[in-house]
Each structure stands twice: as structure tokens, then as C-alpha cells.
Amino acid sequence: METTTDGRATRWHAHNAERRRELVASALRAIRKHGPGVGMDDIAAEAGTSKPVIYRHFRDRAGLYQAVVDWVNDFIWNSLGLEGSGDVDPRELVRQLADTYLTLVEKDPEIYQFVITRPPGDTPVDDPVLSITTRIGNQVSDLFRHWLRAQGLDEEPANIWGHGVVGFTWATADRWILTKLRRPRADVVGYIDQLFAPAFDAQRSK
Structure with a gap:
């Protein structure tokens, strides 16, 4: 049972990491399209998702900003x-x-x-x-x-x-x-x- 739990946790961690990479890629596209003053709405639209989903992965704009850095x-x-x-x-x-x-x-x-x-x-x-x-x-x-x-x-x-x-x-x-x-x-x-x-x-x- 412990091995199954660990395996599930590992897959979930890998999924989250991949999702973060995808969202950063979307943010980069939105920045190139809208400029350095891009809004979170524009980033969410580029990612085909909502702002709450982005905040779930990065907490806030500052978290996403740090990921871009x-x-x-x-x-x-x-x-x-x-x-x-x-x-x-x-x-x-x-x-x-x-x-x-x-x-x-x-x-x-x-x-x-x-x-x-x-x-x-x-x-x-x-x-x-x-x-x-x-x-x-x-x-x-x-x-x-x-x-x-x-x-x-x-x-x-x-x-x-x-x-x-x-x-x-x-x-x-x-x-x-x-x-x-x-x-x-x-x-x-x-x-x-x-x-x-x-x-x-x-x-x-x-």
C-alpha cells in the first residue's frame, strides 16, 4: 500500500511540474503578444484556463513572475x-x-x-x-x-x-x-x- 501511495504521489508531482511548465510557456507567449505589462487575464486566456488555476500552481502573480525569471x-x-x-x-x-x-x-x-x-x-x-x-x-x-x-x-x-x-x-x-x-x-x-x-x-x- 505504501508503494502505491508513493507512486501516486510521484505521478502527481510530475503532473504538477509539467503543468507549471505549460503555464510558464503560455505566460511567455502572452508576454510576447501583449508586452511586459501583460495582465493575468491575458495569460489565462493564452493558457486556455482561468486565473484561479494559475494561482493554484503559482499562488499569485509574483509566483508566476518568479517562474518566468x-x-x-x-x-x-x-x-x-x-x-x-x-x-x-x-x-x-x-x-x-x-x-x-x-x-x-x-x-x-x-x-x-x-x-x-x-x-x-x-x-x-x-x-x-x-x-x-x-x-x-x-x-x-x-x-x-x-x-x-x-x-x-x-x-x-x-x-x-x-x-x-x-x-x-x-x-x-x-x-x-x-x-x-x-x-x-x-x-x-x-x-x-x-x-x-x-x-x-x-x-x-x-
Whole structure:
């Protein structure tokens, strides 16, 4: 009997997780269609369901918002294609990171604007920019640390490099938006590479 109960609970958990993914996908479509100020009614209509159903899975708008932020974090990290890779060249890592961030801004501006704007309400919500940059920064720092270790170099710069590169890239993305994406994405990525490349070259020359 206990095994049956556990099996039923596992299937229910898997069903709920899949339903949450579907609702997040619907929210993303609604954001792209209606913009960052999309309402819950629009999201529910896109999902073909009702607001109470959405609240059952996410509690409130803030909960759904956080799920979208998590999706963006996963999108950025997965787009880098570096999961389990410890041998990435640091310059290539910076270029890939910058290009992934700026691609999101260029091709999914509504999603980007939605994520950087915290929803109103009484439910506390983590700062969206800090949430994403901290998580990605920790992951990038680990890759820098592995590279430094493989080179027989001091690992101390890894944390500063990781969080510095991510924070700088996010700030660059914001500035790029203000200029209405005046420079091509490839140029902006190249400028970021030019700025950070000397740090890696200096480490190699030690």
C-alpha cells in the first residue's frame, strides 16, 4: 500500500511540474503578444484556463513572475552550452555570455522588460536582476575557477571575474536598449571581449 501511495504521489508531482511548465510557456507567449505589462487575464486566456488555476500552481502573480525569471536564468545558462564543461577558454566564455544576454534583449525584448520589472503587490519578490546575475555569476565563477586551476594559477580572481563579467554584461545590455540597439550585437560583443581579454592574457603570461 505504501508503494502505491508513493507512486501516486510521484505521478502527481510530475503532473504538477509539467503543468507549471505549460503555464510558464503560455505566460511567455502572452508576454510576447501583449508586452511586459501583460495582465493575468491575458495569460489565462493564452493558457486556455482561468486565473484561479494559475494561482493554484503559482499562488499569485509574483509566483508566476518568479517562474518566468527562473526560465530566463535557465535559458541563458543552457544557451551557453557549457553544462559540465570545465575546459572552456575564458575569452570564449565571455563572448558567449555577452552574445547570449544581448540575443535575449534583441530577439525577446518583451520578456527582458518583463523580467527586470518587479510586479506590484504585497508578496516579497527578489530583485530580478540581482537574482539572475547572482546565479549566473556563481556558475561562471566556477568555470573561471576550473580554468585557473587547470593553468596552475591562483584561483582567487575567479569570483570577481565571474560576477564582474555578468554584472558588466547586464549593465551593457541596459545601455544598449537605451541606444535603441544602435550598434550591431556583434560589435557590442566585440567591445566587451576587448575590455576583458587583457586580464586573461595577463594571467597566462605569469
